[in-house]
Amino acid sequence: MRIADTTRFRNIQDQVTRAQSAHADAARQASSGLRVGAPSDDPVAAAQALRVAHSMARTATFRSTIGSVRGDVELAESTLAGAEDVMQRLHDIALGASSGTLDPKEQAAMATEVAQLKEQLVAFANQKGSMGYLFGGTKTQAAPFSPSGGFTGDDLDRTAEVGHGVVMTVSTSGAKAFTAAGGRDLFSDIDALYTAINADDKANMLASVNRMDEGGRQILAARADAGIKVARLDAADATHEQASVTLATQRHGLVEIDPAQAYSNLAQMQQQLEAAVAVSKNLIDTLASTTAALR
Amino acid sequence: MGITNLLGLARDALTAQGFGLDVTGQNIANASTPGYVKRTAMLETRAVGTVTYGGVQTAGIARSVDHFLDARAYEAGSFSASAKSRDGALTQVEGLFNDTAGSGLSDSLEALFGSFSALATNPNDPTARAATLTSADNFAARVRQTSGQLLTQRQDLLTQAQATASQVTDLASRIAKLNAKVSEAEVAGADGSDLKDQRDNLVGELAEKINIHVFTDGGGKLVIAAAGATLVEGNNAAGLTVGTSPSGAMQILVQRSNGTTFDVTAQTTAGTLGGLREARETDLVAVSQKLDQFAYDVATAVNARHAAGVGLDGLGSRALFTVAGPTGAAAGIALNATMVGHPEYVAAAASAAELPSGSTNAIALARLADGNVATGNTRTPIEAYSDLVGDIGQRKMSSAQNVNLRGAIYSQAQSMRESTSGVSMDEELISLSRYQRAYEAASKLFRTADELLANLIREI
Numbered sequence: 001m002r003i004a005d006t007t008r009f010r011n012i013q014d015q016v017t018r019a020q021s022a023h024a025d026a027a028r029q030a031s032s033g034l035r036v037g038a039p040s041d042d043p044v045a046a047a048q049a050l051r052v053a054h055s056m057a058r059t060a061t062f063r064s065t066i067g068s069v070r071g072d073v074e075l076a077e078s079t080l081a082g083a084e085d086v087m088q089r090l091h092d093i094a095l096g097a098s099s100g101t102l103d104p105k106e107q108a109a110m111a112t113e114v115a116q117l118k119e120q121l122v123a124f125a126n127q128k129g130s131m132g133y134l135f136g137g138t139k140t141q142a143a144p145f146s147p148s149g150g151f152t153g154d155d156l157d158r159t160a161e162v163g164h165g166v167v168m169t170v171s172t173s174g175a176k177a178f179t180a181a182g183g184r185d186l187f188s189d190i191d192a193l194y195t196a197i198n199a200d201d202k203a204n205m206l207a208s209v210n211r212m213d214e215g216g217r218q219i220l221a222a223r224a225d226a227g228i229k230v231a232r233l234d235a236a237d238a239t240h241e242q243a244s245v246t247l248a249t250q251r252h253g254l255v256e257i258d259p260a261q262a263y264s265n266l267a268q269m270q271q272q273l274e275a276a277v278a279v280s281k282n283l284i285d286t287l288a289s290t291t292a293a294l295r
Numbered sequence: 296m297g298i299t300n301l302l303g304l305a306r307d308a309l310t311a312q313g314f315g316l317d318v319t320g321q322n323i324a325n326a327s328t329p330g331y332v333k334r335t336a337m338l339e340t341r342a343v344g345t346v347t348y349g350g351v352q353t354a355g356i357a358r359s360v361d362h363f364l365d366a367r368a369y370e371a372g373s374f375s376a377s378a379k380s381r382d383g384a385l386t387q388v389e390g391l392f393n394d395t396a397g398s399g400l401s402d403s404l405e406a407l408f409g410s411f412s413a414l415a416t417n418p419n420d421p422t423a424r425a426a427t428l429t430s431a432d433n434f435a436a437r438v439r440q441t442s443g444q445l446l447t448q449r450q451d452l453l454t455q456a457q458a459t460a461s462q463v464t465d466l467a468s469r470i471a472k473l474n475a476k477v478s479e480a481e482v483a484g485a486d487g488s489d490l491k492d493q494r495d496n497l498v499g500e501l502a503e504k505i506n507i508h509v510f511t512d513g514g515g516k517l518v519i520a521a522a523g524a525t526l527v528e529g530n531n532a533a534g535l536t537v538g539t540s541p542s543g544a545m546q547i548l549v550q551r552s553n554g555t556t557f558d559v560t561a562q563t564t565a566g567t568l569g570g571l572r573e574a575r576e577t578d579l580v581a582v583s584q585k586l587d588q589f590a591y592d593v594a595t596a597v598n599a600r601h602a603a604g605v606g607l608d609g610l611g612s613r614a615l616f617t618v619a620g621p622t623g624a625a626a627g628i629a630l631n632a633t634m635v636g637h638p639e640y641v642a643a644a645a646s647a648a649e650l651p652s653g654s655t656n657a658i659a660l661a662r663l664a665d666g667n668v669a670t671g672n673t674r675t676p677i678e679a680y681s682d683l684v685g686d687i688g689q690r691k692m693s694s695a696q697n698v699n700l701r702g703a704i705y706s707q708a709q710s711m712r713e714s715t716s717g718v719s720m721d722e723e724l725i726s727l728s729r730y731q732r733a734y735e736a737a738s739k740l741f742r743t744a745d746e747l748l749a750n751l752i753r754e755i
Contacts, residue, residue: 004333004717005326007710014706038393039688040385040695047685050394050401054677057405058664061412068416131417132652138644140419140652156649160416161658164665255395290721 005287012280019269019276026262026269035257042255049254056247059240062162066237069160069170072129073229076172079134080223083124083177086117087216090190093117094212097197098205111197118190122147125178135174144174149187151179162236170229177222186215298751300348301744307350308737311338314353315730319723326718330496333359333718334488356486364712365495366509369502371701371708373565376503378697380455380570381578385691387448388582391441392684400680403437404593406430408664408676414643415657419607424638431597431615432630438590442625445583452575456537456545459504459567463521464534466501470494471532474516478530481515505535506565522559524549537568545572578690583625585683589669591624593676596668597660604642604656613640 028037039046097110125135125145132140136153144153151174158171176182189211196204318336325331335357341350394401410430414423473494480487494517501507501519508520512529519527526533526549534550547568549557563569598614605611617629634640645655669679 001710002714003710003719004713005720006717007713010706010709034395037395038389038691039684040389040691041688043685043688043692046395046688047681050681050684051677053394053401054405054664054681057409061409061661065412065416132419138649138651138653154648156653158652159655159658161412161661165662167658287720290724 008283008287012283015276016273016280019273023266023269023273026266029257030259030262030266033256033259033262036255045254049251052247052251052254056244056251058164059244059247063237063240063244065160066162066233066240068130069162070230070233070237072131072134073170073172073226073233075127075129076134077223077226077230079124079127080172080177080219080226083121084216084219084223086121086124087186087212087219090114090117090193091209091212091216093197094193094205094208098202098209102197102200107197107200111194114190114194114197118149118187118194119147121178121186121190122149125174133174134172135177137171137173137175145178145187149178149185149191151175155181162233163239166236168229168232170233172222172226172229177219182218182222184211184214184218186218189215298744298747302741302748303348304350305737305741305744307341307352308740309734311336311351311353312730312734312737314338316727316734318356319726319730322718322723323720323727326720326723328492330492330499331718332488332492332495332716335359356488358486358488358491359716360495361712361715362509362511364708364715365498368705368708368712369499369507369509370565371705372499372502373506373569375698375701375705376567377565377570377573378694378701380567381574382570382691382694382698384448384452384571384574385578385687385694388445388579389687389691391444392687394684399684400434400437400441401677403430403434404676404680407434407597408661411657411661411663414641415654415661418643418654418657419651421638424641424643427641428630428634428638431634435594435616435628435630438586438625438628442583442586442590445579445586446626449575449579449583452571452579453537453539453545456547456568456571456575459571460535460537460547463501463504463526463568464532464536466497466504467519467521467526467532467534470497470501470517470519470527471530473497474527475530478514478516502566504566505563505568521549522547522562522564524557524559524562545575547572582683582687584622585686587621587624587626589625589676589679589683590628591618591621592669592679594618594624594628596663596666596676600656600660600663601642603645604659605644605647605650606637606640606642607651608639609647609650610640611642613642615641 029035036042036045036049093110093114097107102110122145126143127134133142133144133153134140136142136144138156138158139153140158142152145151153174155173155175157169157173159167160170161167173182178186189208192204193208193212195201196208315336315338318334322333337354337357338351339354341348341352343350390396390398392399407430410423410427414427417423473490477487477490477494480490498507498509498517498519501521505521507522507526510518510520512518514529516529517527518525518529521535524533526535531552533552536548536550538546538548540546545560546558547560547563549559551557560572563572594616595618598616598618601615602612606613613633614631615634617627617631618624619627643657644650644653645659646653649655663676665675667673667675669676670682674682
């Protein structure tokens with residue numbers, strides 16, 4: 001084919017432009033670390049990366065949810081452990097009181113201690129966590145137990161989504177731990193013990209031994225429930241931690257580029273660009289030499 | 296025959312070789328002039344009756360053109376220009392949805408659902424409630440903004456098309472004027488090569504604006520049909536205008552000087568105009584529709600769920616977003632005016648009974664992130680969004696590939712054309728020496744004849 005000068009120059013220009021654009025692309029990949037810098041670089045990977053990023057965001061959300069509810073569940077568990085000790089002490093008092101004759105001084109001391117222990121139990125039952133009162137159900141804004149032990153909370157669960165489709169109860173029911181909803185109303189039972197001690201009513205003192213024992217078990221059950229929740233949260237968190245590593249790897253594979261590969265690509269493109277420029281120079285020299293020959 | 300004839304031969308030869316030098320000079324001078332077509336000096340023997348004199352005479356200039364190759368170059372130029380203009384438009388669209396570079400909607404979408412989750416863990420916290428409203432407002436604003444930018448771009452593309460149309464009108468009238476001049480030149484016996492070069496160059500420019508067909512009428516004038524309608528015929532040129540149809544779609548009209556108009560919108564398949572039209576009416580329309588559907592689906596699903604719950608005041612049935620549609624959903628989505636400034640209305644609880652710290656509804660809102668609520672209840676919100684981004688990516692990728700492919704085809708068509716019409720400096724320099732030597736020889740011939748005559752006169 002007959003080659004016109006304009007054709008030669010355009011070919012040179014095309015080649016250099018192509019090499020430059022490939023070089024610029026390789027440089028972008030190497031400097032940003034991203035293989036897919038825009039959706040058009042790889043539409044399928046870009047779309048997939050968005051979905052993976054979403055899973056990563058969701059996983060992070062689950063972990064943050066777990067992080068913020070776990071503290072309160074743990075606090076509920078340790079608070080109930082304290083409450084259990086109170087019930088144990090009350091049980092001992094009831095047992096001591098029912099098993100012998102009491103002098104009035106001892107009787108008064110016992111009654112005082114029972115009253116103090118009740119106050120202590122009410123304080124435990126009104127424990128506040130990071131998001132309000134722990135044992136009021138969904139009524140977290142006000143103390144669920146009055147000083148006399150009357151319950152103003154509810155027995156509704158507070159829930160949290162801790163995994164895809166996994167919604168679990170994260171509140172510990174104060175109703176079930178302390179009130180008749182769980183079997184016995186502990187505060188009325190304590191009141192009954194107090195009355196029995198004051199009245200030196202042996203029969204009721206004896207009955208209180210069992211009631212205190214039952215109350216202790218009622219709290220133990222609630223505490224065990226809280227303990228199981230902590231374990232569940234920990235297990236879920238561990239799963240998410242694992243998943244976030246996997247997802248990050250997946251995302252890396254989709255849109256990122258291995259630095260070593262990026263630099264070697266860049267070096268290659270650099271060479272190609274240099275070659276294109278060298279060839280161009282050569283062609284231009286050839287054209288110049290024709291002109292010179294006829295000078 | 297004789298010495299006087301020899302002088303005549305020398306005179307003819309000097310004129311002819313001088314003409315050759317002149318034409319070669321023109322070629323060299325115009326080696327890089329756009330649209331210049333290589334010329335060849337045509338020499339022939341001078342025939343005088345039946346007697347052989349052996350003289351040479353010039354028979355004019357030959358323009359090395361191949362109309363078939365020209366047409367191919369025009370067509371390739373049209374397609375290359377349309378690919379470029381569409382790709383330019385799509386580059387801008389892609390820029391709006393480049394989530395890896397920080398633009399796009401995924402951030403605000405994740406933030407919206409993230410705020411529902413945060414609300415679910417602490418529904419009675421005023422900060423978490425306010426954050427939910429802020430996230431919802433941000434999401435709506437980002438969608439509106441993106442939709443607004445698409446709309447601006449739609450307007451820009453129309454403006455570009457209008458500018459291109461006025462260039463087409465200008466080119467057409469210049470071509471018509473050159474048609475007239477070429478015809479005048481030919482009538483006057485001139486060859487009009489310079490005018491034809493100019494005219495062909497303008498036709499090449501015109502081909503980059505709109506798809507054309509070029510014919511030559513009996514008188515050597517060009518007839519140009521743009522997108523199927525006659526744009527230039529002889530000395531007359533029609534105009535091209537771009538407007539919008541009642542539905543807002545781009546409309547391309549050829550306007551004849553007698554007032555008749557032809558709608559060539561559907562036939563405008565190539566050239567800058569073809570590319571702009573495709574980008575505006577096919578790509579942008581599809582992207583806008585998908586964005587509308589996405590915004591509508593997400594907002595509707597969130598609204599339904601939000602309305603099912605109750606705020607801290609125990610009342611429900613409040614939507615979180617104001618949205619209409621699906622058509623125009625993206626442009627109109629906003630935080631419900633009732634909710635503005637009222638974080639306590641955020642419906643985290645499913646019923647008044649579980650107030651203030653029940654979060655059943657907040658969890659349900661957060662779980663919409665993984666619910667098939669979009670695209671006819673088949674895709675989750677992020678899946679629907681990733682489909683949109685994937686679609687834009689595909690369009691941009693194919694347009695970029697087209698730019699390369701059609702650019703290469705155009706380049707090849709130009710090379711083919713130049714192999715006939717282009718100037719090769721090597722060739723011209725050889726011609727230059729050839730005519731120079733021939734001219735020198737003719738001078739020698741003249742001197743020889745002159746000396747012979749002088750000798751003869753001296754003898755007499």
